[in-house]
Amino acid sequence: MKFCCDKFEEGIKRDKRSSPNIRIVRFLSHNDKNLEQFRLSEKITFSFRVKELGPYRFYITIGYTKFSLSEPSFFIDFCPFCGTSLHNFYREDGLANEVEGETF
Ligand SMILES: [Zn+2]
Numbered sequence: 001m002k003f004c005c006d007k008f009e010e011g012i013k014r015d016k017r018s019s020p021n022i023r024i025v026r027f028l029s030h031n032d033k034n035l036e037q038f039r040l041s042e043k044i045t046f047s048f049r050v051k052e053l054g055p056y057r058f059y060i061t062i063g064y065t066k067f068s069l070s071e072p073s074f075f076i077d078f079c080p081f082c083g084t085s086l087h088n089f090y091r092e093d094g095l096a097n098e099v100e101g102e103t104f
Contacts (some may be wrong), residue, residue: 004084011060012097023073026055026096026098038088054066056096058086073099 003009011022059082061073083098097103 001004004079004086004089005082007081008079008084012095013028016097016103017063017065020060021063023059023061023097024090024095025059025098026093027057027100027102028055034087053087056087056090058090 003012008022009021011020012024014021039051058076059073060076062072077087079089
């Protein structure tokens with residue numbers, strides 16, 4: 001199964017300009033310390049979490065044309081519909097809507 005549930009799939013495939021939608025973002029800087037710059041609001045345990053979470057981050061946004069972390073969005077770790085751990089389930093390239101700085 002490519003998606004954890006039908007509702008999550010619908011949220012991802014929805015037009016990115018519509019509201020709300022789900023985005024999967026792959027961070028190229030996953031393996032270096034630059035990633036910390038994107039998560040300055042996280043707790044001090046962040047550097048350990050990077051290794052646990054992998055390169056993908058999951059957001060619910062209110063719609064956009066070009067993804068930016070400065071856009072209004074909400075970071076999620078679990079599917080809001082079925083409760084699946086997104087970091088454990090989505091571990092392949094190809095589902096990402098954006099690679100850091102580039103929207104598909
Ligand atoms: Zn789900």
